[in-house]
Structure formats: C-alpha cells, structure tokens
Amino acid sequence: MEKTSTDAFPFTMNSSEKQETVCIFGTGDFGRSLALKMLQCGYSIVFGSRNPQKSSLLPNGAEVLSYSEAARKSDIIIIAVHREHYGFLTELTEVLKGKTLVDISNNLKINQYPESNAEYLAQLVPGAHVVKAFNTISAWALQSGALDANRQVFVCGNDSKAKQRVMDIVRTLGLTPLDQGSLMAAKEIENYPLQLFPMWKFPFYLSAFLCVFFFFYCVIRDIIYPYVNGGKDRTFRMAISIPNRVFPIAALTLLALVYLPGVIAAILQLYRGTKYRRFPDWLDHWMLCRKQLGLVALGFASLHVLYTLVIPIRYYVRWTIKNRTITQATAKREDPFSTSTAWLSDSYVALGILGFFLFVLLGITSLPSVSNTVNWREFRFVQSKLGYLTLILCTAHTMVYGGKRFLSPSSLIWYLPSAYVIALIIPCIVLVIKFVLVLPCIDKTLTRIRQGWERNAKPTLNGERYLKQSSVHLDSEL
Numbered sequence: 001m002e003k004t005s006t007d008a009f010p011f012t013m014n015s016s017e018k019q020e021t022v023c024i025f026g027t028g029d030f031g032r033s034l035a036l037k038m039l040q041c042g043y044s045i046v047f048g049s050r051n052p053q054k055s056s057l058l059p060n061g062a063e064v065l066s067y068s069e070a071a072r073k074s075d076i077i078i079i080a081v082h083r084e085h086y087g088f089l090t091e092l093t094e095v096l097k098g099k100t101l102v103d104i105s106n107n108l109k110i111n112q113y114p115e116s117n118a119e120y121l122a123q124l125v126p127g128a129h130v131v132k133a134f135n136t137i138s139a140w141a142l143q144s145g146a147l148d149a150n151r152q153v154f155v156c157g158n159d160s161k162a163k164q165r166v167m168d169i170v171r172t173l174g175l176t177p178l179d180q181g182s183l184m185a186a187k188e189i190e191n192y193p194l195q196l197f198p199m200w201k202f203p204f205y206l207s208a209f210l211c212v213f214f215f216f217y218c219v220i221r222d223i224i225y226p227y228v229n230g231g232k233d234r235t236f237r238m239a240i241s242i243p244n245r246v247f248p249i250a251a252l253t254l255l256a257l258v259y260l261p262g263v264i265a266a267i268l269q270l271y272r273g274t275k276y277r278r279f280p281d282w283l284d285h286w287m288l289c290r291k292q293l294g295l296v297a298l299g300f301a302s303l304h305v306l307y308t309l310v311i312p313i314r315y316y317v318r319w320t321i322k323n324r325t326i327t328q329a330t331a332k333r334e335d336p337f338s339t340s341t342a343w344l345s346d347s348y349v350a351l352g353i354l355g356f357f358l359f360v361l362l363g364i365t366s367l368p369s370v371s372n373t374v375n376w377r378e379f380r381f382v383q384s385k386l387g388y389l390t391l392i393l394c395t396a397h398t399m400v401y402g403g404k405r406f407l408s409p410s411s412l413i414w415y416l417p418s419a420y421v422i423a424l425i426i427p428c429i430v431l432v433i434k435f436v437l438v439l440p441c442i443d444k445t446l447t448r449i450r451q452g453w454e455r456n457a458k459p460t461l462n463g464e465r466y467l468k469q470s471s472v473h474l475d476s477e478l
C-alpha cells in the first residue's frame with residue numbers, strides 16, 4: 001500500500017534526484033521510520049551507526065556504515081540521535097564541513113537548555129549548515145502515513161540553500177514545510193511539541209472556575225434552601241436542573257468575555273489617543289485566546305440545548321404538570337390563559353434558538369477549511385458583527401427568561417439573587433460599553449486612531465514613530 005506514496009509524487013523530483021542519497025545518523029526509532037518513508041519516496045539511504053554490524057530491524061535497501069564513512073556518502077545528514085549524545089560529532093568536524101546537518105531532536109522539558117539543540121549542534125560542528133526540521137512529526141505519524149496527525153513540518157536555518165533542500169525533502173515525503181526563518185527560531189520550534197494546548201489553558205481554567213462557582217451557588221439556592229426551609233429533599237436537581245443553569249450561564253459569561261477585551265482595547269486606545277503602544281500582557285494574551293474561549297462557550301451552549309430538549313420527558317416535570325392538573329380538577333379551578341406569559345415564554349425560547357444558530361455559525365467559520373475560503377473582511381464581519389448579535393440574542397434570551405421575576409425581591413434567597421441575574425452582569429457591561437463605542441462621535445475618533453492618527457503626535461519628518469511602535473496588536477488580530 002505504501003508504494004502509492006512513491007507514485008503520488010512522480011513530478012516533484014526528476015529521475016536524477018530520485019537517486020539522491022541521504023545519510024541518517026542513528027538507527028533508533030525515528031531514524032528507521034524516516035528511512036523507511038524516504039526509501040519509499042525514492043531516496044537512497046545510508047545509516048551512520050556506532051555498531052554497523054549489530055544494527056537490526058533496518059528497512060530493506062538501506063546501507064549501514066560507521067558514522068564517518070556514512071557521512072562521506074551524502075551532503076545531507078539527518079541527525080536522529082538525542083542531543084545528550086551529540087558529543088561524537090565533534091570528531092567528525094572535518095568530514096561534516098560544508099554539509100547540511102538536519103537537527104530533528106526534541107527535549108523533555110520546555111527551555112531545558114539555554115540554547116536550542118540546533119544552535120548547540122551548529123556550535124559543535126562550526127563548518128556545517130544546520131537546519132532544524134521534522135521534530136514536530138512523530139515516528140509513529142511517519143509510519144502511519146501522517147494521515148491522522150499533523151502534516152506540518154517547521155523548518156528553520158541560516159543557510160537558505162540548505163534550508164531549501166531540506167524543504168524539498170519534506171515536500172517529497174508528502175508533508176508540508178513551513179519556513180520559520182533563521183536558526184534563532186529553533187528554540188520556539190523545539191518548544192512547540194512540548195506544549196499542551198497553550199491557548200486552551202486560560203479558557204479551561206476559567207470555565208472550570210465558573211462551573212464550580214455557579215454549581216455551588218445553585219446548590220445553595222435550589223437544594224440547601226428548600227431543605228433548611230421545609231425539609232424537602234431536592235438533591236435530584238444536581239443531575240439536570242442545576243447543570244442546565246450552570247452550563248448556559250458559563251456559555252453566556254464566556255461569550256461575553258470573548259468580546260470584553262475588544263472593548264477594553266478600544267477604551268485604552270481612546271484614552272491613550274494612539275494605537276502605537278503595547279497593550280498590557282494580560283490583555284494581549286486574553287485577545288489571543290478569544291477563539292478558544294468562544295469555542296468552549298459554544299460547547300457549553302450545546303450542552304444547555306441538549307439538557308433543554310429532555311425537559312418534557314423528565315419525571316419531575318411530568319409529575320408536576322400531572323399533579324397541578326389533578327389539583328385544579330378536584331378544586332374545579334382553572335388558570336386563565338395569559339397572553340403575556342405566552343409571549344414571554346415563546347420569545348425567550350425563540351431568542352435562544354436564534355442565538356444558538358448564530359453561535360454555531362461562528363463556530364463553523366472558525367474551522368480552517370471554512371475560514372480559508374473567506375477573506376479577512378468577511379471573517380471579521382462574521383466574527384465581530386454576528387458575534388455581537390449572538391451576544392445580544394443570548395443576553396436577551398436570558399433577560400426575557402427572567403421576565404417578570406427579574407430583579408424582583410421575592411426571587412432573592414438568603415439575599416442571593418437568581419444565578420442568571422449574576423450571569424447577566426458581564427454581558428450587559430460589554431453591550432453597554434460597545435453601544436457607547438459605536439456612537440458616531442466616539443466611533444469616528446476610534447476609527448481615526450486605528451488608521452494611524454495620534455492625538456499627541458509630534459510632527460516627524462521621517463515617520464520615526466512608525467518604527468518605534470512595539471507591535472500593532474489589533475492588526476495582528478485581523
């Protein structure tokens with residue numbers, strides 16, 4: 001089956017290149033996997049090993065020599081050895097002069113060494129051109145055809161010719177090379193596979209905090225209070241009723257927190273009268289994880305929708321309705337139909353449905369396959385304009401759900417307002433500030449600032465202020 005990968009790239013190499021010999025130092029897991037893949041793609045492979053005779057399990061067709069003999073056979077040498085064992089390379093400095101050394105190594109910890117492994121290799125073998133590549137691809141992914149794993153290979157190096165050759169190899173293997181610049185980028189590339197969802201950390205901890213806080217808040221109001229005030233056991237509410245408060249509240253709060261940094265940034269820019277000043281770090285990082293915050297919010301909103309769907313089949317709900325009907329029948333009493341209640345009830349559900357629809361639309365446009373097909377204006381339109389509409393609809397859904405009870409003193413329990421009232425605080429703050437920001441007079445100033453105008457700009461002759469700007473954060477958000 002793997003033979004097809006050879007046929008899949010018949011035009012990327014001409015026949016003379018097909019015979020290109022690549023040397024791999026180290027006959028370990030990664031060296032063997034890479035060799036197998038490269039053999040399938042038409043390369044000749046020479047292994048360099050400490051014990052050429054003892055090496056086993058090597059792919060058919062690969063030659064095994066000593067390190068120095070192998071190095072003489074090729075201009076490109078892939079160092080499939082752990083950094084700790086790079087020492088032997090110093091003895092090969094002469095042989096390795098002018099050759100391309102590909103550093104594929106990873107560390108166990110972020111920033112384990114002061115310099116990156118690739119820079120360390122470049123110091124050990126000064127005459128060689130070191131290129132960093134392949135470290136984000138696992139031996140397993142190479143063997144499984146990289147079909148179900150990341151196909152991106154980050155490449156960096158100081159010698160552009162050497163880098164291009166390595167990128168050609170990457171492409172021939174059916175992977176996607178991403179040029180990351182000079183060897184200085186190696187440290188970041190080496191840290192990359194060691195990170196565990198860095199952008200998801202803040203959204204994750206925040207949503208965990210929100211869930212725990214609102215869960216206990218609801219337990220006090222919905223379980224402990226009825227128990228203390230009448231001895232009723234309402235613990236079953238922990239299964240559906242309380243989650244169906246906690247999840248939508250978390251969704252609404254997180255959604256508001258996606259749009260809060262944008263308005264804080266706008267206020268900062270208005271206050272400073274310029275966009276050419278760094279935002280504080282916390283705001284910077286908050287801005288950068290808005291996508292993740294939004295997707296977590298969408299997850300919670302979906303849970304809320306699922307929990308809402310099961311309301312009619314719940315025993316507690318059916319029992320309550322049946323019981324009320326019987327009580328009214330025996331008392332020969334009937335509730336009059338209330339049009340205003342019908343309106344309130346229908347409108348809050350309708351607002352919820354529309355809000356959820358737009359929420360899902362936001363989620364869909366954030367899929368790379370979709371966002372790649374829209375230009376940045378379209379993307380911004382969906383994310384920013386429709387995002388605010390989503391926030392307005394979801395906030396209105398919650399407010400109308402509160403309806404007449406909203407802020408009424410009778411809904412206070414031990415001085416605690418209903419949970420959804422607390423959940424409305426941040427969304428309302430965001431929407432009110434946003435409303436002020438889009439007032440024509442303020443919007444005009446903000447737009448000018450974002451186009452580069454500065455309130456206290458000293459006239460400069462050479463545009464010096466553009467050079468001193470640290471980073472244009474909002475631009476990078478586009």
Ligand SMILES: Cc1cc2nc3c(=O)[nH]c(=O)nc-3n(C[C@H](O)[C@H](O)[C@H](O)COP(=O)(O)OP(=O)(O)OC[C@H]3O[C@@H](n4cnc5c(N)ncnc54)[C@H](O)[C@@H]3O)c2cc1C
Nearest residue numbers: 259262290291294295298362363366383384387450474475
């Ligand atoms: C389900 C879901 C999925 C999401 N997916 C993504 C995603 O895939 N990618 C993503 O980035 N975010 C995503 N988000 C987060 C969020 O929708 C976006 O970050 C959104 O762009 C934020 O809009 P904003 O108006 O608050 O902020 P900003 O886009 O930062 O802008 C604020 C306002 O400032 C103006 N502005 C900003 N910068 C400039 C500038 N340099 N020059 C002139 N005017 C400027 C804009 O007109 C805008 O009105 C997602 C959110 C959700 C809920």
Ligand SMILES: NC(=O)C1=CN([C@@H]2O[C@H](COP(=O)(O)OP(=O)(O)OC[C@H]3O[C@@H](n4cnc5c(N)ncnc54)[C@H](OP(=O)(O)O)[C@@H]3O)[C@@H](O)[C@H]2O)C=CC1
Nearest residue numbers: 026027028029030031049050080081082085105106138139
């Ligand atoms: N495994 C993976 O999925 C990935 C690995 N990498 C990187 O690839 C490199 C190799 O990894 P991997 O193949 O898994 O490791 P292994 O331990 O399986 O192989 C390392 C090889 O290095 C050679 N070597 C040279 N000098 C020494 C020495 N003093 N002590 C021990 N071995 C030595 C050995 O080959 P010989 O006996 O022939 O001399 C050995 O087989 C590492 O830098 C790793 O970070 C990067 C991405 C993914």
Ligand code: HEM
Nearest residue numbers: 245248249251252301305308352353355356394398419420
């Ligand atoms: C298909 C879409 C939706 C439907 C049908 C729906 C329906 C409902 C219902 C029936 C309730 C009352 C629950 C109860 O009585 O316990 C409710 C409450 C609520 N909904 Fe929705 N909803 C939807 C989408 C959303 C979305 C997208 C959000 C926000 C992100 C949201 C936020 C809330 C909040 C905060 C509450 C109050 C929770 C409480 O304190 O009890 N809803 N919704």
Ligand SMILES: [Fe+3]
Nearest residue numbers: 284285471473
């Ligand atoms: Fe920054």
